[in-house]
Amino acid sequence: MRNIPLNQPERGHVTHICSNCGRTARKMRGNYLFRESGLKNIVLVNAEIIKCDKCGNEDPVLAKMDDVMKTIALALVNKPSALCGEEIRYLRKYLGMSGDTFAGYLHTDKSVLSRWENNRELVGSKSDLLIRAIVLSLGRGLLPEAEHVVRQFSKIDESQKSVMVEIDPENLEFEYELANV
Numbered sequence: 339m340r341n342i343p344l345n346q347p348e349r350g351h352v353t354h355i356c357s358n359c360g361r362t363a364r365k366m367r368g369n370y371l372f373r374e375s376g377l378k379n380i381v382l383v384n385a386e387i388i389k390c391d392k393c394g395n396e397d398p399v400l401a402k403m404d405d406v407m408k409t410i411a412l413a414l415v416n417k418p419s420a421l422c423g424e425e426i427r428y429l430r431k432y433l434g435m436s437g438d439t440f441a442g443y444l445h446t447d448k449s450v451l452s453r454w455e456n457n458r459e460l461v462g463s464k465s466d467l468l469i470r471a472i473v474l475s476l477g478r479g480l481l482p483e484a485e486h487v488v489r490q491f492s493k494i495d496e497s498q499k500s501v502m503v504e505i506d507p508e509n510l511e512f513e514y515e516l517a518n519v
């Protein structure tokens with residue numbers, strides 16, 4: 339929600355401060371690789387960014403942070419390729435579960451879950467699907483999407499290369515791009 343005094347023009351009078359060096363920064367729009375999520379493949383598309391021309395630091399402005407986190411979770415359980423370790427960790431944290439608790443739901447050992455999350459062991463196809471199903475059932479706000487997502491499970495192709503996930507942080511839409519790595 340905007341909260342701008344009526345007697346002030348919308349643009350031009352707001353000073354943005356760089357969170358890194360404390361100098362004046364400017365607001366712009368652009369794509370932002372959202373590493374703060376703990377994931378390497380999340381791009382916030384056309385996001386508002388506070389950019390510092392002095393030190394190069396960029397900070398995204400996320401008015402709907404909770405909704406963005408939910409959209410990322412939804413995009414991960416819906417993704418057309420296998421889950422990687424960082425994605426499993428993100429989903430566990432989205433559930434607010436410890437490794438112990440989540441491993442219990444999955445009927446696996448905490449150390450196995452840890453190896454999945456650290457990409458030291460590949461998660462099997464069945465466990466991948468079970469993780470998605472649990473997150474859809476228990477993850478905040480995801481249950482209404484469960485039927486649609488589960489009906490796509492047969493299309494998941496574990497042999498497919500990793501994908502970039504592009505998130506629109508305002509409209510909360512997402513799409514996938516094959517990663518060119």
Ligand SMILES: [Zn+2]
Binds near residue numbers: 357392
């Ligand atoms: Zn700076």
